[in-house]
Amino acid sequence: MNSDFNINADPRKINLLTEKFPNVDSRSLNTLVLFVQTAHEVYNGVSSRLSEYGVSxxxxxxxxxxxxxxxxxxxxxxxxxxxxxxxxxxxxxxxxxxxxxxxxxxxxxxxxxxxxxxxxxxxxxxxxxxLFIQLFSDLMNEFTQEDHDLFATLLQKLSSGVERIKQE
Missing domain, CATH: 1.10.10.10 (Winged helix-like DNA-binding domain superfamily/Winged helix DNA-binding domain)
Structure with missing residues (x-):
């Protein structure tokens, strides 16, 4: 992602968006942008490592x-x-x-x-x-058991939100 347009890096950019769209919750938007950027980095990082083994x-x-x-x-x-x-x-x-x-x-x-x-x-x-399993496991080794539980709960909530907007 181009660092010139890294919305999460500067809360002022989020505020600019929420000024133009007053019905948008800035915290939700900031969290979603952080999630999308992180998911993108995880995907690219895992893809890069897997390609070293000749696998996608x-x-x-x-x-x-x-x-x-x-x-x-x-x-x-x-x-x-x-x-x-x-x-x-x-x-x-x-x-x-x-x-x-x-x-x-x-x-x-x-x-x-x-x-x-x-x-x-x-x-x-x-x-x-x-090696693959270790690679995936290493992504999460900073998490405590409580972190894993909370993250799984939050991802389930995000998934519910995705399902909800698909229905709208």
Missing amino acids: IGNLKILMPLYLYDRSLTPSELAEYSGVTRSTVTSVIDKLERDGIIRRSTLTDRRMTAISLTDEGKQLMTERIP
Whole structure:
């Protein structure tokens, strides 16, 4: 994010916005901007570290259920487990198949595609999964148990707010 337009860095910038939009709560706006900036930094930081291992967040969303369930999954199951669209899953599967990490096969009725890890994919996950988990865990190692509980509660409230504005 361009540091010239870092709203959170200067409360006066938030005040300028709330002067123009008097119905906006400056504390809510400031907190949301801080959250969005932090989420962006977390995503970029994790993405950067994962790329050092030749894996992207999108790849990991597909590889993780295959590794954890240790069986073939359909593209629809992978989309459901990973929380992404079926078309996104298809493009990630195409890339991972080209890279030799997963393979496609057909299920018994031959109408459904089954996706599974190749030996190379299993090795990648077996060797790298502890590193991935440690990376994610390290992001939160400053938190106490109370911090974790409070943060989870606040994120659930934020999620409820997102659902509410989707309905409006």
